[in-house]
């Protein structure tokens with residue numbers, strides 16, 4: 001499995017992904033924003049797009065569906081309870097999606113929207129480390145927002161049940177490039193975090209297409225939404241939310257609320 005990531009140069013800073021099987025030359029287009037660019041990416045690789053998948057229904061993740069379908073004849077798949085342009089098949093949690101050597105497992109991670117898929121390529125003989133396409137659920141140094149139809153409690157539950165159990169080696173491919181802003185937020189919430197400072201420096205001058213691909217293990221070192229037990233994070237939150245509860249869920253909610261206005 002080979003992954004091509006491309007920044008879309010739009011105000012929402014979307015990443016598009018082409019997931020290819022090198023042996024068979026077949027590919028999956030994930031969340032097409034611009035059909036022409038995605039098709040050009042496939043042609044560049046010598047691949048044929050056989051399947052279009054959407055992580056969720058937001059327009060910036062589905063707007064290229066019909067045009068890409070017209071170019072490729074590929075069917076559009078999304079969660080069974082999603083309604084996206086051109087959809088011909090509903091994916092449920094736990095479904096396996098196989099194309100050539102590509103093996104993806106569907107995770108249902110509501111929160112950003114009531115229906116949201118993450119796609120996991122588990123480690124296998126072909127795939128040395130697991131890969132997670134996290135859509136708008138988990139970003140570098142942040143969690144997705146819940147203000148456009150989502151629910152922060154669902155997001156917290158998705159993190160706990162679906163994402164936290166994944167191995168540290170898992171490579172993270174999120175739906176947007178927000179890493180610089182998110183690291184600034186992470187540092188605001190946890191000023192002494194050396195890894196957040198280090199990565200903020202590393203990425204400061206990078207263009208979106210050059211942003212590093214991080215592992216979940218690295219994310220656990222600076223992403224405040226994966227560091228809910230950190231004493232410093234809780235202390236700082238108590239200054240803004242004197243009534244803050246003791247639970248991880250309370251910390252998650254408070255962080256998300258602050259990030260909404262960051």
Ligand SMILES: [Zn+2]
Nearest residue numbers: 056058112136
């Ligand atoms: Zn979205």
